[in-house]
Amino acid sequence: MTERTLVLIKPDGVARKFVGEILGRVERKGLDIVALKMLTVSEEDATQHYAEHAEKSFFPELLEFITSGPLVAAVLEGPRAIAAFRQIAGGTDPVAKAVPGTIRADLALDGQQNLVHGSDSPESAAREIAIWFPELR
Ligand code: RTP
Ligand code: MG
Numbered sequence: 474m475t476e477r478t479l480v481l482i483k484p485d486g487v488a489r490k491f492v493g494e495i496l497g498r499v500e501r502k503g504l505d506i507v508a509l510k511m512l513t514v515s516e517e518d519a520t521q522h523y524a525e526h527a528e529k530s531f532f533p534e535l536l537e538f539i540t541s542g543p544l545v546a547a548v549l550e551g552p553r554a555i556a557a558f559r560q561i562a563g564g565t566d567p568v569a570k571a572v573p574g575t576i577r578a579d580l581a582l583d584g585q586q587n588l589v590h591g592s593d594s595p596e597s598a599a600r601e602i603a604i605w606f607p608e609l610r
Pocket of ligand 2: 593
């Protein structure tokens with residue numbers, strides 16, 4: 474069953490010049506890039522995107538990080554695209570959780586500046602795609 478997922482290459486990924494590396498891994502996995510753009514996200518949109526974390530202690534720091542510079546937003550499509558991207562991304566903590574061979578394990582050290590975001594469910598994907606790509610609706 475084909476599905477879509479919303480992926481971000483976070484500001485650390487752009488700053489560290491991993492856009493090509495990360496999109497290359499996406500393409501090698503076989504996922505289609507159906508929409509792609511670079512932007513610096515507003516505090517308002519970032520708050521919407523991370524609404525589920527609004528009450529967490531790390532939220533202010535997360536908001537500051539994600540709005541700190543240009544990021545790349547993409548919509549990926551393919552069979553089981555949501556799980557497929559989270560598989561190649563690796564777990565949230567690049568050292569404690571991500572498995573070697575994943576984007577986060579191979580390229581990151583920090584539990585917050587962990588290079589990428591991927592939607593975690595079909596409901597999240599639909600909600601997030603509407604935030605980042607309203608023109609797709
Ligand atoms: P994402 O939403 O970015 O794909 O990452 P995720 O599902 O693996 O992790 P999630 O629990 O949804 O957390 C979202 C992002 O918040 C930052 N974070 N910082 N300082 C901390 O303890 C902490 N915990 C999470 C990370 O950037 C994480 O990816
Ligand atoms: Mg998440």
